[in-house]
Amino acid sequence: MINKVFDQEYLRDPHGVYAHLRREQPVAHTITSQGVRVWLVTRYEDVRAALNDPRLSKDFHRNPHVMKDNEMEGGDSSGAAAVVPDNMLFSDPPDHERLRRLVVKAFTAGRVRAMRPRIEELSTGLLDGLGGEFDLIKEYAVQLPAMVVGELLGIPEPDWPKVIRWSNTTIEGSALDPGEVVAAAQATIAYLGELCAAKRDNPGDDLISAMVQAHDDSSRMTASELVSTSWLLLVAGHETTVHLIANGMLALLSRPDQFAALRADPALVPQAVEEFLRFDGPISTSTYRFTTEPVTIGGTDIPAGALVLVSLLSANRDAGQYERADELDVTRDPGQHLAFGHGIHYCLGAPLARVEGEIAFRHLLERFPDLELASADLTWRPGMLMHGLERLPVRTGSPSTRT
Structure with a gap:
């Protein structure tokens, strides 16, 4: 067993740690910072297979003691256990298909398309007046997704800051005091419970209201499922996009040739977003799965009742899948990267x-053609789930007049 992969060395160089594991122990038995035993899968082929393996369950109702059963002496899994069940992320078929169908009926492609002009407007408003030296994360990358997910779900604007703070605390559970994580999860659920009840009585033009009304063959979400699904969309819809924007900009600003190539050909931006997701995506590992029977992954035997984590970040840098895997290339077609997962939980x-x-990338490149890093002293946030920076100090001259 490897002692604690997610240590200070990991914070300094996560890709270096994962590269070593892919070479030496691609399915590693290790311990999390909370003292929980897990099997960590790091190679692309194995990660993709694990994400699609029905023997790896995400429904902890099926084995409610599995977290405790895998604690080391002195370990504390209560923070990880603070996740909210009764949504499609923490369910298996057939419940998963039923819940996902109901969400899809509400969270349509048309709803996303309709949001584009508003996202453009919100982004423009945030960038207006920015210049000189500023923290790109604090002033922009955190703000834009918070506004978008707040409007998407129908959360009143004055409540956005506290709700986002709670959700971020919950999703960073592996790096924080378990009691703090549990309290944040409880506060979020209590708030969303009241909001969902209000939407039942007075629906609006928002996703929660649409989910209230969604039905499939006379099936609707229960009150618990609605609150839990709203929680899932909140936490998944904010933090991941923050790190997509920030990690992508760091990658660009560290490579002036790639920055210049993207500015010279803005039509590459959608493709570049896929490369940012592959190269330095926002999620390091998936949420926990557990084995319902003995399984073999990558030639390694794993017993029943074991916890499994798969690293999306590592898989997307696997040289067995990508040529020049450790190079950023905004002209690359990264194909089937795993930044958004794979299989039924995509x-x-x-x-x-x-x-x-x-x-975000189009606006930043247009507004700030001379953008550069203001400091090389950057710190990755602790935690094994999300992969993002604490701050991203940047410097620029006057904003461009281009819009």
Whole structure:
């Protein structure tokens, strides 16, 4: 067993740690920072297969003690267990298909297309007046997705800051005090419970209201499923897009030739977004799965009742899948990268994340053609789920008059 992959070395160089694991121990038995034993899968082929393996369950109702059963002495899995069940992310077939169908009926391609002009407007408003030296994450990358997910779900604007703060605390559970994570999850659920009840009585033109009304063969979401699904869309719809924007801009600003290539040909932006997702995506590992029976992954035998994490970040840098895997190339077609997952749990919000990313990168390149890093002293946020920076200090002259 490897002692704690997600340590200080990982914070300094996550890609270096994953490269070593892919070479030496592609399915590694290790311990999380909370003292929980897990099997960590790092090669592309194995990750893709694991994401599609029905023997790896995400429904913790089927084995409610599996987290505790895999704790080391002195470990504490309560923060990881603070995730909210009764949604499609933490369910298996057939419940998963039923819940996903109901969400798809509400979260349509047409709804995403209709949001594009508003996202353009929100992005423009945030960038107006920015210049000199500023933190790109604080002033832009955090703000835009918060506004978008707040409007998408129908959360009143004055409540956006506290709700986003709670959701971020919940999703960073592996790096925080478990009690803090549990409290944030409870606060989010209590708030969303009241909001969902209000939407039942007074529906609006928002996603929660649409999910309230969605039905499939006389089936509707229960009150618990509606609240839990709203929670899932909130946490998945904010933090991931923050890191897509910030990690992508860091990659560009660290490689002036790629920055120049993208500015010279803005038509490459949608393709470049896919390359940013592959090269340095927002998610390091998936959420927990557990084995319902003994399985073999990548030639490694894993017993029943074991916890499994698959690393999307590592898979997307696998030289067995990509030529020049450690190089950013905005002209590359990254094909079937795994930044949004694979299989039945493929991210339902991927189209919206892509729209936000395309708008963000296009606007930043147009507004700030001379943008550069203001400091090389950058810190990755602790935690094994999300992959993102604490800050991204940048410097520019006057904003361009181009829009």
